[in-house]
Amino acid sequence: MVTLAEVARQAGVSPSTVSYVLSRKRSISDDTRRKVEAAIESLGYHPHAGARALASNRSNILALMVPLRSDMYVPVIMEIAMAVTTEAREYGQDVLLLTKDEGTRGVRRIAGSGLADAMILMDIELDDDRIPVLRETDTPAVLIGLPADPAGLACVDLDFEATGAACADHLADLGHRDVALIGEGEGVYQRHTGFAARTLTGFQRRAAERGLRAMHRACEGTYESTAGILARILEERPSTTGFVVQNESAIPPLLSLLRLSGRAVPEETSVVAICPDQVALQSSPRLTSVSIPAQEMGRRAVRLAMAQLEGDRAESINLIPPTLTVRDSTAALAAAGFAAS
Amino acid sequence: MVTLAEVARQAGVSPSTVSYVLSRKRSISDDTRRKVEAAIESLGYHPHAGARALASNRSNILALMVPLRSDMYVPVIMEIAMAVTTEAREYGQDVLLLTKDEGTRGVRRIAGSGLADAMILMDIELDDDRIPVLRETDTPAVLIGLPADPAGLACVDLDFEATGAACADHLADLGHRDVALIGEGEGVYQRHTGFAARTLTGFQRRAAERGLRAMHRACEGTYESTAGILARILEERPSTTGFVVQNESAIPPLLSLLRLSGRAVPEETSVVAICPDQVALQSSPRLTSVSIPAQEMGRRAVRLAMAQLEGDRAESINLIPPTLTVRDSTAALAAAGFAAS
DNA sequence: CAGGATTATCGAAGCGCTTCGACGATCCCC
DNA sequence: GGGGATCGTCGAAGCGCTTCGATAATCCTG
Numbered sequence: 001m002v003t004l005a006e007v008a009r010q011a012g013v014s015p016s017t018v019s020y021v022l023s024r025k026r027s028i029s030d031d032t033r034r035k036v037e038a039a040i041e042s043l044g045y046h047p048h049a050g051a052r053a054l055a056s057n058r059s060n061i062l063a064l065m066v067p068l069r070s071d072m073y074v075p076v077i078m079e080i081a082m083a084v085t086t087e088a089r090e091y092g093q094d095v096l097l098l099t100k101d102e103g104t105r106g107v108r109r110i111a112g113s114g115l116a117d118a119m120i121l122m123d124i125e126l127d128d129d130r131i132p133v134l135r136e137t138d139t140p141a142v143l144i145g146l147p148a149d150p151a152g153l154a155c156v157d158l159d160f161e162a163t164g165a166a167c168a169d170h171l172a173d174l175g176h177r178d179v180a181l182i183g184e185g186e187g188v189y190q191r192h193t194g195f196a197a198r199t200l201t202g203f204q205r206r207a208a209e210r211g212l213r214a215m216h217r218a219c220e221g222t223y224e225s226t227a228g229i230l231a232r233i234l235e236e237r238p239s240t241t242g243f244v245v246q247n248e249s250a251i252p253p254l255l256s257l258l259r260l261s262g263r264a265v266p267e268e269t270s271v272v273a274i275c276p277d278q279v280a281l282q283s284s285p286r287l288t289s290v291s292i293p294a295q296e297m298g299r300r301a302v303r304l305a306m307a308q309l310e311g312d313r314a315e316s317i318n319l320i321p322p323t324l325t326v327r328d329s330t331a332a333l334a335a336a337g338f339a340a341s
Numbered sequence: 342m343v344t345l346a347e348v349a350r351q352a353g354v355s356p357s358t359v360s361y362v363l364s365r366k367r368s369i370s371d372d373t374r375r376k377v378e379a380a381i382e383s384l385g386y387h388p389h390a391g392a393r394a395l396a397s398n399r400s401n402i403l404a405l406m407v408p409l410r411s412d413m414y415v416p417v418i419m420e421i422a423m424a425v426t427t428e429a430r431e432y433g434q435d436v437l438l439l440t441k442d443e444g445t446r447g448v449r450r451i452a453g454s455g456l457a458d459a460m461i462l463m464d465i466e467l468d469d470d471r472i473p474v475l476r477e478t479d480t481p482a483v484l485i486g487l488p489a490d491p492a493g494l495a496c497v498d499l500d501f502e503a504t505g506a507a508c509a510d511h512l513a514d515l516g517h518r519d520v521a522l523i524g525e526g527e528g529v530y531q532r533h534t535g536f537a538a539r540t541l542t543g544f545q546r547r548a549a550e551r552g553l554r555a556m557h558r559a560c561e562g563t564y565e566s567t568a569g570i571l572a573r574i575l576e577e578r579p580s581t582t583g584f585v586v587q588n589e590s591a592i593p594p595l596l597s598l599l600r601l602s603g604r605a606v607p608e609e610t611s612v613v614a615i616c617p618d619q620v621a622l623q624s625s626p627r628l629t630s631v632s633i634p635a636q637e638m639g640r641r642a643v644r645l646a647m648a649q650l651e652g653d654r655a656e657s658i659n660l661i662p663p664t665l666t667v668r669d670s671t672a673a674l675a676a677a678g679f680a681a682s
Numbered sequence: 683c684a685g686g687a688t689t690a691t692c693g694a695a696g697c698g699c700t701t702c703g704a705c706g707a708t709c710c711c712c
Numbered sequence: 713g714g715g716g717a718t719c720g721t722c723g724a725a726g727c728g729c730t731t732c733g734a735t736a737a738t739c740c741t742g
Contacts, residue, residue, distance in 0.1 A: 001453075001455070002453070003727095003728055004729065004730095005728075013691075013692085014691070014692045015692090015693090015729080015730095016691080016693075016729095016730080017690085019729070019730055020690095020731095026689090026691085026731095027688095027690065028690070029689085029690060029691090032690075044449070045453070046450060046453030046454040047454060048395065048454060049400070050391045050392070050393070050394025050400060050699095050727085050728080051395045051727070051730090053390065053697095054391040054392045054696095054697050054699080054728080054729070054730090055696080055728075055729040056697085057697075057730095074415065074416045075415045075416070075419075078415050078416075078419050081438065082407075085438050086409070086440060086442075089440075094438075094439070094456065095437065095438045096437055096438070097405070097422065097426050097435075097436045097437070099426050099427060102430070108385070108387070109387060112342075112343070112385065112386070113389060113390045114390055114391060115390040115435065223625065249623075282590075344697095344698055345698065345699065345700095346699095354721075355722045355723070356699080356722090357699095357702095357721075357723075358720085358721060358722075366701080367701095367719090367720075369720070370719085388698080389697085391697085391729095392697070392698035392699040392700090394699090395698080395700090395726095395727050396699040397699075397727085398727075455728095
């Protein structure tokens with residue numbers, strides 16, 4: 001193992017000088033810097049992470065707590081994790097992977113051991129029990145998701161209320177009058193993360209404003225569950241021509257079922273999905289969708305974390321505005337009996 | 342921050358005693374142990390990770406290098422990563438997440454900085470450039486995947502040759518005589534990971550042994566590509582009744598296309614998939630498949646890594662035998678003109 | 683060109699832990 | 713009951729780094 005002392009000897013300077021070359025915390029003459037850098041290069045020196053963490057009280061590690069199993073779509077979790085890791089490297093940080101099932105004990109362990117400089121938490125529940133621990137231990141942290149009480153915390157999330165509203169708007173613009181939101185499973189609304197509820201709120205409010213008649217059904221995403229829900233919706237209000245789907249797994253069944261029931265998409269029925277672009281593009285027809293900006297969330301989370309480490313302790317609710325991309329699953333309602341606004 | 346010294350003071354013993362209580366490297370009287378544990382508990386002490394790493398030359402961290410984008414199916418990568426993380430915690434280790442795009446520089450950085458005790462690498466290419474670096478830096482490492490030259494390395498992988506053979510066997514047992522393997526994209530066979538080639542080898546060899554006529558086509562997994570390949574196969578050998586698929590994304594198109602062409606699955610045509618159980622169960626009909634044992638691979642990788650840290654430097658090629666689960670997409674060929682062996 | 687400010691470097695202390703050697707106390711066996 | 717093991721504890725050194733003065737050399741400025 002090559003140490004800083006060896007580099008110093010090789011370069012003919014003192015160890016502290018080498019340290020300052022590395023940290024740029026004091027000015028160093030060009031001449032000395034060159035000698036030191038040459039020595040580092042020729043010896044293949046890498047600072048010992050533990051020693052550095054001990055002396056500087058900074059580990060250069062960000063802890064990322066991901067759900068083992070959750071309501072989130074796995075590729076989205078993965079994309080966020082990768083974005084966090086990639087962005088972290090831009091700041092010279094590494095990423096430690098923790099699972100949510102370590103819960104508050106995990107948070108305590110990391111906060112107490114100085115293993116990480118900050119934490120990034122995913123799959124935030126409305127009343128997440130990790131949050132009080134974060135506050136109590138005063139750990140720099142960023143939440144990906146929005147809890148019920150975000151006071152004093154940094155959060156990043158898609159603006160799901162605006163997302164719901166954007167979907168309603170798009171359908172209204174196309175002349176649809178009767179619309180339905182096929183959402184996440186029951187459980188998601190009750191126990192969990194709030195994003196489903198926020199989408200619904202935004203959707204319903206905007207639908208009302210635009211004079212749409214809106215329905216909503218929770219959906220587990222299986223073929224059977226989707227079939228049952230669709231049947232109920234069409235029975236209750238056969239004039240329904242606009243659908244919003246917020247459950248990736250309900251998308252393929254929904255499209256099959258609409259086809260089966262003879263409702264052509266997009267000619268007679270429009271479908272807007274809230275899903276990653278990849279899913280929207282893979283479907284046939286390609287779906288008009290609001291994408292889940294996974295990469296952007298990961299990147300912002302890291303930036304917020306780094307800002308906190310620089311001293312910006314200010315709370316910040318960082319809601320990413322939705323982007324609705326029109327593709328081939330929505331179209332103006334030709335046969336409507338009146339013109340839309 | 343609570344230090345070991347504070348714990349020692351509170352417990353009325355020396356710091357070294359506290360250390361020995363924690364590490365169990367020397368015997369401690371029950372009495373003393375209790376006092377120390379009480380102090381640890383009441384102060385909420387957690388050892389400082391950096392200090393520990395510096396003094397003991399062990400970071401208690403495993404580095405896991407995952408592909409950013411690869412031929413692997415994302416949920417499988419995720420499942421492996423989660424299994425690694427969970428299993429690592431059983432050994433008191435944490436997991437550092439690296440991306441494959443850091444390449445050899447990443448390996449050098451980790452090896453040089455003592456940030457991790459061992460590395461676990463995913464998405465191993467046949468001639469992976471990280472391997473020489475691993476050898477040169479003498480870093481404890483486990484590969485998930487099999488390179489061309491695994492000499493001296495610990496590897497974990499599904500036994501893809503046996504997998505191909507098992508698929509051929511199953512179809513032969515059911516009386517199919519003309520079979521086809523719809524594999525990964527061209528690129529996967531040429532540049533990459535070898536698992537596709539190994540499957541093919543096993544499939545072809547066993548097919549020959551069993552007197553089957555076997556075809557093979559690379560498939561990019563899009564609807565168009567799958568359609569083209571299926572058409573070519575059926576044109577060239579219309580008597581083909583058994584299919585093996587090794588590309589998750591080709592599964593839905595293949596099933597649709599077979600249905601469209603009026604070939605009932607499983608009555609007239611059998612389909613065996615090589616994919617995660619989840620995918621097999623989601624399809625309709627549920628697919629007979631050889632599952633990708635993601636969890637098992639992750640677990641074994643951690644165990645092999647830990648064994649190396651205990652001193653077991655022996656190379657080991659750890660091939661997991663395939664398990665073929667019969668579901669609803671394969672059936673005996675009723676109308677065959679002769680009995681199968 | 684004297685004297686204060688600035689620049690470049692060094693030495694030493696210390697971060698919190700592990701571990702080695704030492705040492706008294708206790709044990710057991712003949 | 714004397715002497716070698718064993719047990720339980722302590723003190724101190726040291727892991728490789730950062731950082732705080734201190735100091736010498738160089739720079740301005742009037």
